[in-house]
Amino acid sequence: MDAMKQLLHGVRVADFSRVLAGPYATSMLADQGAEVFKIEMPEHGDDSRHLGPFTDTGSTYFTSLNRGKRSIEADLKDPAAHAQLLDFIATCDVVVENFRPGVAAKLGLSFEDIRAVKPDIVYASISGFGQSGAQAKRPAYDTVIQALSGLMSSTGFAEGSPTRVGESIADVSAGVFAAFGVSTALFHRQITGEGAHIDVPMLDVMLAMQPTNAAIHAAGSTPARVGNRHPISAPFDTYAGSDGLVVIAVANDKLFGVLAATLGKPGLVNDPRFATDSDRSDNDEDLRTEIEEFTSSHTVEQLCAIFDAAGAPNSPVLDFAEAVDGPITAGRELTATDARTGHTHLRHPILVDGARPTSTLPVPHLGEHNEDLRAARPQTTTDW
Structure with a gap:
């Protein structure tokens, strides 16, 4: 330093x-x-x-x-x-x-x-x-x-x-x-x-x-509660692993292709429900089903390793002590x-x-x- x-x-x-x-x-x-x-x-x-x-x-x-x-x-x-x-x-x-x-x-x-x-x-x-x-x-x-x-x-x-x-x-x-x-x-x-x-x-x-809520309002809608998911993008949420939740954050078509291949479902990119980010957001629950079919059979640690290797943005959900004192901030x-x-x-x-x-x-x-x-x-x- x-x-x-x-x-x-x-x-x-x-x-x-x-x-x-x-x-x-x-x-x-x-x-x-x-x-x-x-x-x-x-x-x-x-x-x-x-x-x-x-x-x-x-x-x-x-x-x-x-x-x-x-x-x-x-x-x-x-x-x-x-x-x-x-x-x-x-x-x-x-x-x-x-x-x-x-x-x-x-x-x-x-x-x-x-x-x-x-x-x-x-x-x-x-x-x-x-x-x-x-x-x-x-x-x-x-x-x-x-x-x-x-x-x-x-x-x-x-x-x-x-x-x-x-x-x-x-x-x-x-x-x-x-x-x-x-x-x-x-x-x-x-x-x-x-x-x-x-x-x-x-x-x-x-x-x-x-700024996201302001954009939603400017488009004529009222921002609503959507849990952990992103209000206008998908997949951008927490997903169930076998022992906890993993975050997956994909905000463009290229990364979605990476994620689909990693899930062993490359055909998802050609599914009209998931063709664009807006389509994926509109069909978020269908997309969740496809993703959790894979994630639910792996631990969070395994999922993070798999997604890291593929280049798909992800993370475990850490508590504050894990964030400050753990390896991610070493x-x-x-x-x-x-x-x-x-x-x-x-x-x-x-x-x-x-x-x-x-x-x-x-x-x-x-x-x-x-x-x-x-x-x-x-x-x-x-x-x-």
Whole structure:
């Protein structure tokens, strides 16, 4: 692996966000070398410090989202602390917040307030429904956004009820888009000298994360629950082996020919029910019968070996531990261990020049870096 390169080295971030979407965004920035100061309320700190699961060194959830950051305690409603914060923010390049719209203004920490002391600030606001509009001040949690975005209604099996995706995907996706927005705004500032207010509505993000459903809707249909199969392509599903499920993912005619030959049924390519991808999708259950006649007599391990040898895309269905700790990710250096807590966490998913950027700072104790706030003085130029 090449030497680690952190593309945001020299960028300073004041992070007022809590729990998940905002902290996920700023963890991405910290891994890329940004100096992230987590601003927390005294005594209690971020709620995620108190969310399980726990070990004897604290919350593994908090570690995964806040390793590599510094912590400053500040009572946001205290006038003296507020004045110190403005002095500190004048030394920063980025502010990230996920207050409900209107709260930052009440605290004197809105984009306009910050721009008065740091004209070229990049300011990111993450909320459920954006900073304006009739829904702006509604509270929003991940499950609420999954439900309102249509994602929940199209997830699950047709005979079952709608179900949430098995992760807080709306929060995480909003964090990714916030980090993207901050990074592009920093590039814009480098070229023009102008700051920007980045508004990241979780609902808008979750809608943008559904291009297939958007295409189905644009064609005049309503996306529906179809279980594990792909809604517009086949065979693209889980199929029964003798001891479990195997994924087969075939999305073009050439690969279907490969699969048909591997099943010992080359004539399937000439069957009018399966002539095109659309035909295969329309006749998915007939195709399933043909496939499972073969797969049901082999174990999942045998099937994966057979399909790998043929070049047909496939996989077993792994649990998270098997995915992270198993042979499929061996040598990828996907995880790191926090030096303070001993908690294992996932590293940045993007490699830069062959290396995976990772902050080396341990997860912070609450208020560990208060001295940085007291020492802050407005800067007249940025080093970045």
